[in-house]
Amino acid sequence: MSKMVVALGGNALGKSPEEQLKLVKNTANSLVGLVAAGNKVVISHGNGPQVGQINLGMNYAAEHGQTAAFPFPECGAMSQGYIGYHLQQSLQNELHRRKIDKNVVSVITQVEVDANDSAFQNPTKPVGAFYDQATAKKFKDEKGYTFVEDAGRGYRRVVASPLPKEIVELKSINDLIESDNLVIAGGGGGVPVIKNSEGLQGVPAVIDKDRSSALLADKINADTLVILTAVDYVYVSFGKDNEKKLTEINSDEARKYIDEGQFAAGSMLPKIQACLNFV
Numbered sequence: 001m002s003k004m005v006v007a008l009g010g011n012a013l014g015k016s017p018e019e020q021l022k023l024v025k026n027t028a029n030s031l032v033g034l035v036a037a038g039n040k041v042v043i044s045h046g047n048g049p050q051v052g053q054i055n056l057g058m059n060y061a062a063e064h065g066q067t068a069a070f071p072f073p074e075c076g077a078m079s080q081g082y083i084g085y086h087l088q089q090s091l092q093n094e095l096h097r098r099k100i101d102k103n104v105v106s107v108i109t110q111v112e113v114d115a116n117d118s119a120f121q122n123p124t125k126p127v128g129a130f131y132d133q134a135t136a137k138k139f140k141d142e143k144g145y146t147f148v149e150d151a152g153r154g155y156r157r158v159v160a161s162p163l164p165k166e167i168v169e170l171k172s173i174n175d176l177i178e179s180d181n182l183v184i185a186g187g188g189g190g191v192p193v194i195k196n197s198e199g200l201q202g203v204p205a206v207i208d209k210d211r212s213s214a215l216l217a218d219k220i221n222a223d224t225l226v227i228l229t230a231v232d233y234v235y236v237s238f239g240k241d242n243e244k245k246l247t248e249i250n251s252d253e254a255r256k257y258i259d260e261g262q263f264a265a266g267s268m269l270p271k272i273q274a275c276l277n278f279v
Contacts, residue, residue, distance in 0.1 A: 003040040003177070004224035006031065007213035010046025010188065012230060013083060020050075021086050028090035031182075036098060040177060042220065043087065044213040047079040047188030051206070054078050056129050072127070072159060073191050073202030080108050080187035087184050095182075104182045110168035110200065111190025111207055111215075117162035125161045125206045130154035160205040162192060164212045168200065170219050177220060186212045210274035217278050225278045227271050234272070236262045251279050 008027065014020035034041050055075040062069040070078075084106025091104045123146050131139070136147040136155035147155040167173070167190065176183045189207030193200045210227055217225040233245035236257055249257075254276055263269040 001038045001040065002223045003042075003220065004034070004226060005042045005044060005213055005217035005220070005222050006034070006226045006228065007210060008043065008045040008228055009230065010048040010050060010209070012228065013045065013050065013086075015049055017082075017086075020083070021090070024086050024090045025093075028087070028094040032091060032094040032098060032100065035095070035102065035182060036100060040180075041182060042173070042177060042216065042222070043182070043184045044186040044209060044216060045083055045087070045184070045188070046209045047076065047083060048206075050083060051075050051079040051188055052127055054082075055127055059129070071202065072204035073193070076188055076191045076206075077108055080106065080191070083187055084108075084184050091182060102180065102182055104184070105176055106184040106187070107169050107173055107176070109173075109186045109190045110193045110202075111164045111186065111212055112166040112168060112200070113162040113192045113194060113203070113205065113207065114165060115194040115196070115203075117160070119160040119162040119205070120203075123158040123160045123205075125159050126150060126156045127159055127206065130156050160203075161208060162205055164190065164207050164215045167212075167216055167219055168193065173216075174220055186216045208270050208274070210271045211277070214274035214278040225275060227274065229268075229271070234263075234268055236260075238262075251276055 012023065014023045031041060031043060055072060058067065058070040058075060061067040088104045088106055095102050130150065130153050133155055139145050140147055145157045148158050150156045167186065173183055173185050186209070189209040189212040192203050192205040192207050194203055213227065214225060233247065235243055235245055237243050254272055257263065258269065258272060263272050
């Protein structure tokens, strides 16, 4: 028996509730296959498109006087519940189909970050809609948001992407695993929180889900970390005549390829770094 963390990409979950529910049905078949083989499985997932949609919808409603404004950490928690619901339902249906008696549970997961993380001085993660310059300036003055121009398409809010330090609900997650539940945790990298004199407080940021998944895998003493991607292999010299697919590498080789700049910063690099951290 192996204990494993399987990280699903947020982009792999579709662009609408209908598409997501259809896609996770196929994903559930593979995940339950791992369970049927005798593995203890913990599932994490991204939430980039989903939290953006929730944040956009809430902001639009607030700007038009329909609802109160919802802070970004709350939107992250909503995305965990929404994606977790679809995963739970699909996994429960597949377990029932295979006559496997196992409960599935999603844990709304907070992940502690350092309030002094340099990422807060250099927000880089785009979220939400595109605005013209005047509207972006208005929101910056009124709400203190940071905006950057995005490829000529307008101005978009950016938030920090700090490193994960601790998983707040770790004991609960471990208890659920040891009670033989199929656990979904750390969705979207977790809701980022900092510790202050009053306790925990949510902050507007996005934690890289692969880094959080590696931290989760380490903290629960998992044997295996699986990061699912939309491509079949990791490559070096990608797109060149000497392109080479990597099927197995050691940590020294991974560091060498990182130093050579073989992995794109916004794509494969954080996944390789997360795997190295886990190892």
